[in-house]
Amino acid sequence: MNKLSIIGVPMDLGQTRRGVDMGPSAIRYAGVIERIENIGYSVEDKGNIEIALAERVHSDENTNLKNLKAVADASERLAQTVSDVITNKRFPLVLGGDHSIAIGTLAGVSRHYKNLGVIWYDAHGDLNTADTSPSGNIHGMPLAASIGIGDDALTRIGGYTPKVKPENIVIIGARSLDEGEKELIKEKGIKVYTMHEIDRMGMTKVMEETILYLRDKTDGVHLSLDLDGLDPHDAPGVGTPVIGGISYRESHLAMEMLAESQLITSAEFVEVNPILDERNKTATVAVALMGSLLGEKLV
Structure with a gap:
């Protein structure tokens, strides 16, 4: 078997809109454990990583990065927990x-x-x-x-850097990139499929x-799925919604193809904000996509 x-990370310190700290609870409430067990997995819920309360975090005046120390501390705890999970196969x-x-997730995964x-x-x-x-x-x-x-407080989580090579990254669904990000993508040769490519190519x-690109040059693949990759019509409960996103059905297809490829060795689903949601719709979408990623079949 x-x-x-499952590792919950009720983090809301990486941005300023409150509520995303309740994401792990919303996803659990949407039935993630039962869904995955029904596919045939033995599921262990390790609970939540301890995160400092936003109200008690003091800003560091030496940087413009918000909540830097608190985010770094939580990342170290998460990295260790993720690494222990992989060690236990x-x-x-x-x-x-x-x-x-x-x-933190990538710092824990990349070690292996x-x-x-x-x-x-x-x-x-x-x-x-x-x-x-x-x-x-x-x-x-x-x-x-x-x-x-x-x-350095962010790049050296886990005591080493880098965690991943730029040529081993594929970004899917991009439609809101800052100028500095565009320059870095070109400079580092990061593979990106924007919504333009998805619309044109399917x-x-x-x-x-993506699967062909990563299969031969990697020994493991991590999926980092931000629910704002989907169109806000399908996933309204996110902090930074951008219209014109990937559809619910396209996302299921992507997850199903990843399941068939057997490439994915770890995953995270992020940015579910129940306060901004409609009757827990976004958490329910996240759980359905997890099911497809982990091999759920319609027939």
Whole structure:
């Protein structure tokens, strides 16, 4: 039997809109454990990583990065938990929380692979740094930190850097990129499928190319799925919605193709914000996509 461990990360410190800290609870409430057990997994819920309360976090006047120390501390705890799960030969499924949690997730995962691949399913590139970020919100920086670019407190989580090579990354669904991110994508040769490519090529072709691109040069692939990658019509409960996103059905197809490829060795689903949601719709969508990723079949 396949073994899977759920790790909740109620992080809302990587941005300023409150409520995303309740994401793990909303996803559990939407039936994630039962859904995955019905596919045939042995599921262990490790509970939530301890996160500092936003009201008690003091800003560091030496940086424009919001809540830097608190985010770094939580990332270290998450990295260790994720690493322990993999050591125990279980699949880590991380529930966010805002996307800054990926800094910790990737620090824990990458320790176990020589050539980790990353699929970044997101409306945003999350490739900002203190110099390029318009806001100072760390949830816009996790991919930059993971390739070794940014503040040392973020890039050196787990005691090493980088966590992933730029050529081992595929961004899918991008439609809101800052100028600094566009420059970094070109400079580092990061593969990106924007909504333009998805519309022109179709999701089947995008996923076929992604799987082919990563299969031979990686020894594990992490999926980092931000619910704002989907169109807000299908996933309204996110902090930074961008219209014109990937559809619910296209997302299921993408997850089903990843399941068939057997490439994915770890995953996280982030940015579910129940306060902004409609009757827990976004958490329910997240759970359905997890089912498809983990091999759920219609027949």
